[in-house]
Amino acid sequence: MSRFGDVPEAPKDPILGISEMFNADAHAEKMNLGVGAYRDDNGKPVVLNCVREAEKRIAGNFNMEYLPTNGSKDFVQQSLKLAFGENSAHVADGSIAAVQSLSGTGSCRLMAEFQRRFMPGCKVYITVPTWSNHHNIWRDAGCEQDTFRYYKESTRGLDFEGMVEDIQNAPDGSMFLLHACAHNPTGVDPSAEQWREISKVMKAKNHFAFFDMAYQGFASGDCERDAQAIRIFVEDGHKVALAQSFAKNMGLYGQRIGTVSVMCKDKEEANRVESQLKVIARAMYSNPPMHGALIASTILGDAALKAQWYEEVKGMADRIIKMRTLLRKNLEESGSTLPWQHVTDQIGMFCFSGMTGEQVDKLRTDHHIYMTRNGRISMAGVTSSNVGRLAAAMHEVTK
């Protein structure tokens, strides 16, 4: 009798499970469009030149001591300026509680735990659909979750009316998890005008906006523009909270670099909130990683390197936008009579194709093309040389 004889096998993660199946496939032209990691036009992972330069500058110049529980102060300050604006008065006056955390996931997890401890009875409202891990994170933190409308199947665009209605109908003071830009998995973002409206409605209801920003720069190619939702809310007087990730936009995936921040009434309140975030982090992982934080702060703290980074983020976003155009063109030229405009309307790393789970299964079994069963295509894995084969296969399974 084994001690662990009754432990059931856990279900596979819908995203990471795809990579496992992909790795087991020996086909020469297999395509992994599951995981959201950027690839160049040859399908290869990318290390940005600004990251390589930052690595050179830091090599040999730092010891390997622990960072404090709240991480690198310099990195956190740079990170806040990137999100809230270089000249943000809130960053300057110290009224934002913030700690370096374990990329976007870890930042969300700290926030969820903070919510459980200090916002009793406050439910978190999550978009339908969302990044699947949001549900896991708030479940494991023991917070009550609910959902709100976001995506309209019939238009493959935003369900603005449904979203506003659900925000209005939630109990006053509820927490809403908003994707700051490049919504995952739909690639559908509100316009600036719509964000202003959403901000107004949420203000009237005294709701709390928690922004998850995993793709700053990846949506439009412009890091400033991609922060517009946060800046609109702040301008309207919201005290928002925010998770930032440098996985995608700096290509620091495995370095696990991010920040969680909570806007407070003043510096004194921020100190108290930050002290609690530190207590939570201390028990979970003690302190965050140093190397990636040094890379990010070196880039963000040097005008020339930062300018180079902006160019390189734009290069990645532009390549994805180009692949959207090519995919739509190839689908239309393949003879498909289905509407494919959403492929180019949607933004960021993902295309929410509208394909069914069965069609996705056929792509995998008949064409060795892998993606999540909700029909989400990671556009980062599409290249000039595989887009034709992808379009032909998509036409084949959607006929």
Ligand code: PLP
């Ligand atoms: N939030 C969203 C919406 C995401 O899509 C992702 C990554 O896929 C993350 C957070 C977190 O990513 P990471 O923990 O790698 O920064």
